[in-house]
Structure formats: C-alpha cells, structure tokens
Amino acid sequence: MFQIFLRFFSLGLVSFGGPAAHIGYFRQTFVQELNWLDDKHYGSLVALSQFMPGPGSSQVGFAIGYHRGGLLGAVAAFVGFTLPSFILLFLLAVTSSQWLDYSFTQGIIHGLKLLAVVVVADAIWIMFKQFCQRKQAKLLMVTSCVIILLQPSMLMQFGLLIAAALVGRYYLSGLPGEQVQTPEAAQPSVKLNFFWLSIFCGLLIASLVMIGLSKQAGIGSLTELFSQFYQVGSMVFGGGHVVLPLLQQSVGDAVSSDQFLTGYALAQAVPGPMFALAAFLGAEIWVQQPLVGALVATLAIFLPGFLLMLVALKSWHAISARPQVTGAIAGVNACVVGFLLAALYNPIFISAVLSPLDMALVVLGFGLFKIFKPNIFILVAGFGVTGALIGAFAG
Structure with a gap:
C-alpha cells in the first residue's frame, strides 16, 4: 500500500497539464516503467473512465490502484495523487499567494507545462498505433478530434463516445490488435456491484433533498456543502475543465466571481487533478473551519x-x-x-507553447524522449530547471 501511495504521490507532485497529461504520465509510469498492467488493459480503464461521470484521470489512477492492491490500493492511489494539489490549494486559500508572482516560480511552472506537451504527444502516438490500426478506427479518431475542437462540451463528448461504440460494434468487431484479453472473460455471466450502486444512488437522492431543505431554511451547513459538490461530481463526464461551469453554478452564491476565478487560476498552476479546486472553494466557503470545508468538498x-x-x-x-x-x-x-489529440491543442499546447523558444524546447524534449527514453523524473527536473532559468532571465 505504501508503494502505491508513494508512486502516485510522486506523480501528484509533478503532474501538470490536466487530465490528458495525467493519462500520459500514468501510462509512462505504470505501463512502460513498472509494468503493473499492459497497454490493452490500460486502454480499457481509460475507456471506462470516459463512460463514467467524475474526474477522468483520477478514475484511471483509482482503477490502477485497485488493480494493484484492491480497495485499499485504490484509496492509496487517490490520496497519493490528490494530496499535493489539495495541500497547495488549501494553503493558497488561507494564506497569501504573492509567491506566485515571482518570475522564478512562474518559470518552473511554465517548463513543466512544456513537459506536459511532450508527454501527451507521446501518449497519443503510442495509443494511435495501438488503437487505430484500421481505417475505420482512424476515421473515428479524426472525426472525434475535429468535432471536439469545434464544439467542446461534455454532452458532445458523451454523444461521440456512444456513437463510436455503435460504429465500432458493427465495423471493428474482432480486431486482433484491439481486443482486451482478461481472465474474467471465461465467466459465464457478468454482474454489476449493486452495493456500490445503491450507495451512489442513495447519496445522490439525499443530496438533492438536502439542498432543497437548505434553500427553504435559508442556512448553510456542511451537509449542504457536501451535497453541492457531490452533485457536481455526479454530472461531469471526463473531468478537467468541464467541471468549472457546473461548479460555478453550484457554489456561485457562496463565493464571489473573483474568488472562483482565483481558485481556477491557481488550480491550473499546481499539479494534480483539476477537481482539487474543490479544496480551495471548500476552504473559502467554510471559513470558520477551512480545513474541514476543504476536506468535505474534496471528498464529495x-x-x-x-x-x-x-x-x-x-x-x-x-x-x-x-x-x-x-x-x-x-x-x-x-x-x-x-x-486526447484535441486536448493536446486545447488547453495544453495553447497554454504552454507561447514562443518559438517554447516550441523548440518541446521538439527537443520529444526527440530526446523518443530516442533515449529517460525516466520521467529526469525530464521533470530538466524542464523545471530550464523553465526556471528562462523565467529568471526574462524577469
């Protein structure tokens, strides 16, 4: 359990770039370096996370932890990956954030964003070769990328996944390179775990009731705070930036627009999942006990x-x-x-590559990454130091 926690904690310290980048980091660490699972199994977990509401990359990490160590392993993976961003955003909610204005710090963050471009590009290249072997699959990939670039929304994403499943069912069945073989296939029947499903449904119904009662009473409570964030987590597919509109709508009465936008900016500046923004908002909403508010909102x-x-x-x-x-x-x-290809452009590429020098560093990093295949932490150190030096000279 400690090994699982430590691996995810180390990734949580350096995983800039959002869900698409996290999927790349996970694949590099747990598929290529540690061999905890193979590409086909990993691809099936990524696909499952796209079908389920919630934080997509964190769900993949949760599933990897479950595969490695059962339920406790899943919890260890979640806590490890989320803890760095939780601590940072909580501290930023209750203390001054003036250190973010330093050119040195901004340089490090910018360098790690450039690394995210490299990691995601490599993940796309590998997954393209793995999952887009036939013409029909390539057409699906191109079509989904174009549509998401033009109409980025969670409803469009979910609709494309359903359409892709239907197209694949009739035109991609039985492809030898894209099947996922697991021992469970020999089981005569498949049953969902209704214990966890009943807990999910029960909490969702309770949250709806509690928010209604709280509005009638005109008072806030930790139960209402939990209910607000639980509802948002139940409705967001894919995670990442798509959580922002629902979050703002849900907690708009409890925090000002300036507070919300500040939290959003800080969530982009720190590593880890975008859903950790809940730690900042929870601390801002429950000011009498900010740590309790941050914990409740994040869990919910x-x-x-x-x-x-x-x-x-x-x-x-x-x-x-x-x-x-x-x-x-x-x-x-x-x-x-x-x-992933659409996400490589927006938000990863457009927020990281701001000059010809940035593009040159991305090309150089990608070339070194493919030729020498260094450890991810060597790349993190290299891009971080390079970004810090550029930021220092620029400042």
Missing part, C-alpha cells in the same frame, strides 16, 4: 466517480474481453485518442 466531488468505478470495474474487464463488445471498445478507444 471525487466520491461519485469512484463509487461508479467500483460498480463496473470488475465487470468491465470481463465484458471488454467478450467478442460481442470488443468492437465497441475499439471504437471508444479510437474516439478517446481523438479526445
């Missing part, structure tokens, strides 16, 4: 996605290995590659 926004992963995780491995659904999985995987 992550919990729905994790409960739903537990509902389908074991069954998903069994289902995804069955011949009648391998085509649908292949279609979804191709669509996810398109999503």
Whole structure:
C-alpha cells in the first residue's frame, strides 16, 4: 500500500497539464516503467473512465490502484495523487499567494507545462498505433478530434463516445490488435456491484433533498456543502475543465466571481487533478473551519466517480474481453485518442507553447524522449530547471 501511495504521490507532485497529461504520465509510469498492467488493459480503464461521470484521470489512477492492491490500493492511489494539489490549494486559500508572482516560480511552472506537451504527444502516438490500426478506427479518431475542437462540451463528448461504440460494434468487431484479453472473460455471466450502486444512488437522492431543505431554511451547513459538490461530481463526464461551469453554478452564491476565478487560476498552476479546486472553494466557503470545508468538498466531488468505478470495474474487464463488445471498445478507444489529440491543442499546447523558444524546447524534449527514453523524473527536473532559468532571465 505504501508503494502505491508513494508512486502516485510522486506523480501528484509533478503532474501538470490536466487530465490528458495525467493519462500520459500514468501510462509512462505504470505501463512502460513498472509494468503493473499492459497497454490493452490500460486502454480499457481509460475507456471506462470516459463512460463514467467524475474526474477522468483520477478514475484511471483509482482503477490502477485497485488493480494493484484492491480497495485499499485504490484509496492509496487517490490520496497519493490528490494530496499535493489539495495541500497547495488549501494553503493558497488561507494564506497569501504573492509567491506566485515571482518570475522564478512562474518559470518552473511554465517548463513543466512544456513537459506536459511532450508527454501527451507521446501518449497519443503510442495509443494511435495501438488503437487505430484500421481505417475505420482512424476515421473515428479524426472525426472525434475535429468535432471536439469545434464544439467542446461534455454532452458532445458523451454523444461521440456512444456513437463510436455503435460504429465500432458493427465495423471493428474482432480486431486482433484491439481486443482486451482478461481472465474474467471465461465467466459465464457478468454482474454489476449493486452495493456500490445503491450507495451512489442513495447519496445522490439525499443530496438533492438536502439542498432543497437548505434553500427553504435559508442556512448553510456542511451537509449542504457536501451535497453541492457531490452533485457536481455526479454530472461531469471526463473531468478537467468541464467541471468549472457546473461548479460555478453550484457554489456561485457562496463565493464571489473573483474568488472562483482565483481558485481556477491557481488550480491550473499546481499539479494534480483539476477537481482539487474543490479544496480551495471548500476552504473559502467554510471559513470558520477551512480545513474541514476543504476536506468535505474534496471528498464529495471525487466520491461519485469512484463509487461508479467500483460498480463496473470488475465487470468491465470481463465484458471488454467478450467478442460481442470488443468492437465497441475499439471504437471508444479510437474516439478517446481523438479526445486526447484535441486536448493536446486545447488547453495544453495553447497554454504552454507561447514562443518559438517554447516550441523548440518541446521538439527537443520529444526527440530526446523518443530516442533515449529517460525516466520521467529526469525530464521533470530538466524542464523545471530550464523553465526556471528562462523565467529568471526574462524577469
């Protein structure tokens, strides 16, 4: 359990770039370096996270922890990956953030954003070769990327996943390079875990009731705070930046626009999942005990996605290995590659590559990454130091 926690904690310290970058970091660490699972199994977990509401990359990490160490392993993975960003955003909510104005600090953050471009580009290249072997899969990838670039919304993303599954079911069934083989395929039947499903549904119904009662009474409580963030976590597909509109709508009465935008900016500046923004907002809302507010909000926004992963995780491995659904999985995987390609441009590339020098560093880093295949932490140190030096000279 400590090994799982330590691996995810170290990634949580350096995982800039949002969900797409996190998926790249996870693949580099747990598939290529540690061999905890193979590319096909990893691809199936990514596909499952796209179908479930919640923080997409954190759900993948949760599933990797579950694969490695059961439920406790999943919790260790979540705590490890989320703890650095939680601590940073909580401290920034209760203390001054003047240190963010220093050119040295901004340089380090900018260098790590450039590294995110390299990592995501490598992940897309590998996943393209793995999941886009046939013409139909390549067309799905290109189509999903173009549509998401032009119409980025969670409804569009979910609709594309359903369409890709249907297309894959009829045109990609039985592809030898895109099947996921797991021992559960031999089981005669597949059953969802209704224990976790009942907990998810019960908490969702209770949150709806509690928010209604709180509005009638005109008072706030920790239960209402939990309910607000739990509802947001239950409705967001894919995680990342798509959580922002729902969050602002949900807690708009409790925090000002300036506070919300400040938290959003800081969440982009720190490593880890965007959902950790809940730590900042929870501390700002529950000012009498900010740590309690941050903990409640963070738990509430992550919990729905994790409960739903537990509902389908074991069954998903069994289902995804069955011949009648391998085509649908292949279609979804191709669509996810398109999503990652769109995310490589927006928000990763456009927020990181701001000059010809930045582009040169990305090309150099990608070349070194593919030729020498260095450890991810060597790359982190290299890009961080380079960014700091550029920031110092620029300042």
